[in-house]
Amino acid sequence: MSGPNDSVEEMVRQALDAFARATTVAELNQARLDHTGERSPLALANRSIGTMAPADRKTAGQQIGRARGQVNQALAARRDEVEAAELEATLAAETVDVTLPVELAPVGAIHPITGLIATISDVFVSMGWEIAEGPEAEAEWLNFDALNIGPDHPARGETDTLWLDPPEAGVVMRTHTSPVQGRTMLDREVPIYVVCPGKVYRADEFDATHVPVFHQVEGLCIDKGITLGHLKGTLDHFARAMFGDVRTRIRPNYFPFTEPSAELDLECFVCRGESVGNPDRPCRTCSSEGWIEWGGCGIVNPRVLAAAGIDSEIYSGFAFGMGIERTLMFRNNAADMRDMVEGDIRFSRSLVGAAR
């Protein structure tokens, strides 16, 4: 016959076996009831201590206390294991196909032209410039006369300019954003540092590189001591902000509202000029000329300052203007300008996201 020691050790062994056999929380709970509950052998053994001879009680009490501690510890350890395994199984069972298409709302987008205007605006606002705006149906005087475009300039003709009916009323759809410059000079105090992005209208062309309604951004700076060097510095910064590390050149040209006037060219960023005089490596982007015309610029003609009441003896300024559609063509490889104006949702969605 086994002694009390053997019996307690057997109870512990059976409890530990039962815990190990339990593979679910429910089974473990049953094993706990069986081996630590009020009717469990150890509980009964504990209760029987009172019936023992006083001399044996201490030893038996210690033995049973150790045994219960050992069992409870094993139970806790096994509970952690079983719960972890059960959670793992649950999670495995809850697996979904995360590659399924999900859509809270349709894919929305701003038009690439709007995005580019925002990018350009940020470049100048970050330098301390401001953004000016004006009406699209504009007084002939502000669109032409105030910009030193004389009454007989061919640009006023019906082949170039959209006139409101009757033409004698002297209102045109602005042919450039320059009248905003005129308004700015009339409305603000010098010094003036503004860019004017906006929609402009021409009566003439509609093909892959010309649309009759398009967007321009013009810049105007009027301050003391402004030089052509300041114009070049600003344009270099603007060009780098738009196209990365790109070389620019300006070459003399003619515009009535600037004098001296110049055309701003970008080094062709496709061939980097290597197609020039090299028939084996023709470049479609720059027609193998090495340079791409980006916009016009120059020193503000003192006659334009005079029409705004600014004293050209004290102030000088520069102005520049670029087509935004044209900029988008270079910057984002747009092949046909007509795609930009047809309202096709696929074009608008082609540059989803703002940080471009």
Add this chain to the structure above:
Amino acid sequence: MKAPVSWLKQYADLGEVDARALGEALIRAGLEVETVDAVGDDVTGPIVFGRVLDFVEEPQKNGKTIRWCTVDVGALNPDGEPGRGIVCGAHNFAVGDLVVVSLPGAVLPGGFAIASRKTYGHVSDGMICAAAELGLPDDGDHGIMIMNDVDAAAGDDALPVLDLRDEVLDIAVTPDRGYCFSMRGLAREAATSAGVDFSDPVDRPVPAETSAGHPVQLFDEDCPLFIALTVTGIDPTASSPRWLARAVQLAGMRPISLAVDITNYVMLATGQPLHAYDRAKLTGPIQVRRATTGEKVTTLDDQSRTLDPTDLVIADDSGPIGLAGVMGGASTEIGADTVDVVIEAAHFDQVSIARTSRRHRLGSEASRRFERGVDPAATYAAAHLAANLLVELAGGTLSTDETVAGAVPAMPTVRVAADLPGRILGADIPAEQVVELLRNVGCSVSGDAELAVVPPTWRSDLTDPYDFVEEVGRQIGLDTIEPVLPTPPAGRGYTKRQRVRRALQSALPAAGFTEILTFPFLSAEDIDHLGIAPDDGRRRLVKLANPLAETSPYLRTCLLPGLFAAAARNLSRGNDDLALYETGRIFLARDGAAVAPRPSVTQRPSEAERADLDAALPEQPERLGVVLTGNWRAAGWAGPAESAAWTHAVAFVETAARAVGLDLVRVADHDHAPWHPGRCARFELADGTLVGHAGELHPSVAKEFGLPARSCAAEVDLDVLVAAAPDGGSVISLNTLPVAKEDVALVVDASVPAAAVEASLRAGAGELLESVRLFDIYTGEQVEAGKKSLAFALRLRSDHTLTDAEAAAVRDAAVAQTAADHGAIQRA
């Protein structure tokens, strides 16, 4: 303007300069060189002279008669033969003529390769060439080139003699550079930029007035100078020599006849347009005057033109005989029997010519030059160049009796501060250098700190001090100027309007809407198809005088037709599910719009003038519009398709409003085109200001615009949103006490708007109400017919923990208000 390099080299000592390098130099000097064309570069020999030894005419079945020729090509003859056998279809040559022969191996313009080939029963061992086949000007007969005037032997290379090859610069001449519409002007620019000698083809000054030649009377100050030379006894049958026709052809004009080619050649050389009259057809003195009302002239293009009293004309006693500076008249044209010629070289005012040219929609080589400014001092030399060529090429005698009417107008003196070029260009340019550079341009310069500059006669564009800054700048090279970033004063960032637009650019795409751009033009039908009333503001149409398309002559008065057209275009391309929006200006005519003034440009306009300028413009508010059709969300694994509905149009407006911090009031609008009368919401600000409309389109409107039934749209006034959008604002202080929740279900008439019931709940609950949300709408067995049950969740919070009784009291007050306002009954 096409400029053959060979011609430029006649006046500028350019040596062996490469055409591309010359083009680059001219670009740096401010000329727009568009292309550099190597003419004749694609032609290769052997192309040689040959002498026709013999030929046999052989009629063919096709009705043609060919000539089977033997042509001596010297060393290139087959061994032991006197010449090559060549088949030729032309008949304008004779035995013994010297001709041009391209032999097998040659390549003619357009990549046309010559080889021995069997034709008409012979092996043709080459080709006898006509001018056009070599890319040369045709004499008009389309025959074989007869070269008997050339001192060459059979077999000699013909290429050097034919002037087949040249390099031609194509230059876009800007309006300020009229003098560059000539070889003279371009050669001067090339010589200046290369620092080499220039020899001026304008080799003699205009002498003092004399009237010994054909009589001339100047009656108008817009013609200050008129030279008339007379050449008598020319041979009217003389034709242009090859060099002349080729020069004119390479410069981009068509050779026509000797007299015309000579005047064109001299115009191309000097920039001075000339005109030749048949003296026998002139009646009395040549007069320069304004036309009188009703006068007519038939110009050289055979158009009869009714003249305007502001047109400057050349006339004689018979009436007008030409539009001065634009085009000559038919009545005095040089003809096949002309033997005595009067040559005109005159100067005309730029603006006068430009106006006449535009009025008659008649542009010519002459008007193009006069509009941009011609050198008046070149008149006399140009007339002599032409007269001498006529004498040389057509015989005849140049009369020593000349007419010089008027004189070269004096050039103005412009005061230019010597430091101005440096100050404006941002470069250190000493006064002495400024003087030297201006003298290079042809100016006479005196003074030191302040220079007195008189521009040369060919630079009528140089009138202002800054014009001379440009002349200095393009000589030192704009590329030499150091770039510097200017330093603006502290900026104020974006305006409120610009910030509102940015907020919309973020919020609307995030909510699923896609922006497009459309053209802002409308047809009359667009407005009718919207179904709007005769007195609707959207009929305040602004018409264009010269619309891009006659069918769409109006500016848009709302965004929707443009959006509808774009939606229809998308649908036609298979883009079925659309939520397209646009922001842009609309244009509304003002009642009795005034004429925009054109105040003086020499000073700032007055405030009154500014106000008048703006008052003449249409109103141009900015709008925001959307069109929706197809599915908002396509059917997918997660659920069925969700069609685009009025809810999305409403959500569009509310997304936009919320993005700028606005809560709009939304009410039903049963009568607002183009929307469905039962499915249109009107949006207002709290003060009742109209913001816009959203909902489902009226089915007939959808149909008219080619959109599917149940398409939806919204349009709102962005200006109202901008004005109302709050700036800044205060954050709330958090109440951390527990929330009390009360749900109520209210039965009301089906026609009562949910928003009105909600407003009553808010009013009745008072300030303890934190939020209210409609969570269910029920119609059916549980409620009476014609009624509906609206279930709202109320959240209440106070400065102390609310007891059940307090919360119930608030709820009851809210319900009581709905009962009072709408007869609502709370469901048990």
